[in-house]
């Protein structure tokens with residue numbers, strides 16, 4: 001089907017709903033929290049939904065999609081490197097998921113401001 005001249009595999013609204021449900025479930029059941037900036041998180045969610053709609057999978061929005069397509073599931077969210085990235089810097093490269101201690105530390109910093 002076509003939307004605004006772009007061929008889409010999943011309707012954008014449906015894609016956004018699927019991404020939001022995935023993110024909510026991953027955070028509820030998993031080891032990580034959300035990166036503590038709502039606007040950043042929302043931007044990543046939009047990017048994931050865009051990739052799901054146009055490319056059929058939740059390819060990482062902070063990586064080159066065409067390159068990711070050649071890597072199987074490695075760069076489909078939650079991507080393979082996100083555990084190592086979170087362990088190293090406190091959050092995944094897109095700044096969607098973050099270590100719970102990183103989230104807690106950021107909250108303390110903000111409270112002290």
Ligand code: SF4
Nearest residue numbers: 060077079082092094
């Ligand atoms: S960097 Fe984060 S948002 Fe991007 S695919 Fe990996 S886990 Fe998902």
